[in-house]
Amino acid sequence: MSTIKLVRNDTGPQLRFTLTDSLTGAAVDLTGATVTLHLRAVDTTTVLLSRNATIPAPATNGIAVLAWQTTDLDIAAGEYEGEVEIVLASTLRETIFDLLQFTVREDFT
């Protein structure tokens, strides 16, 4: 998975997560589910951010969109990694094994 490049203090771009079953390829029904991105700096253990993604209708499409909030990316320039956690309506918790890679650079102003 390619590295997602971000600029400090930005509120975009948004991230769209498409969740499918690894065996059948069918979309995961996200009705009543929560999709959360946990962000931390590389080689650290402290979670800097936990942001819930929005699940647009219909939730059966398995799509969740994460929109950065104003201070979400107010972090120092560097390398970060993200973990996507899904909690289905059945309270089943499943975390994507592969981590997302982020690179944040300083903004000019």
Added chain:
Amino acid sequence: MATTTLNIKLQTVALSKRLVVAIGDFLIIKLLTDTVTTAENLNRATTKSLADPALTSEIISVAPNKILTESIALDDGGQLYFSQNYLVDNGDYVSALGKIYTLFKAISEPITTSENYITAMAKILTDTPLVSSSGLLCNQNYFVDSTYFSEDYVGESRAFS
């Protein structure tokens, strides 16, 4: 000879979720502006303040009521005694010192009287009669002399009032 090992092949598939991440703008954030215009109606509400001051006056009256209490104690305290006591001893009366009995009966009878003041109001009526009379009192007379016609009328007359 060809030997084939009939091993059981195990294939395990983890039914995990696959994540595909796309970058872009997917949610349209609408900035909604709601302009609310309110009109102010100026109505002058005139109300009459009603006030009813109640004046009270205190009338202090003296109600004389004298409670008379008279306690009467009667005491007929006295001594009843016998000047001599006669004792019969062997058939003879022996004079001895008389026994004195002291009689004392305290009689107390409290009497309470109350005095009621009643104001009897009567109107004093005065009627002063005023009688007056006026006129001319005439007394006829007979002709006696030549002065008969000197008067207004034959006789004498008195004017009274």
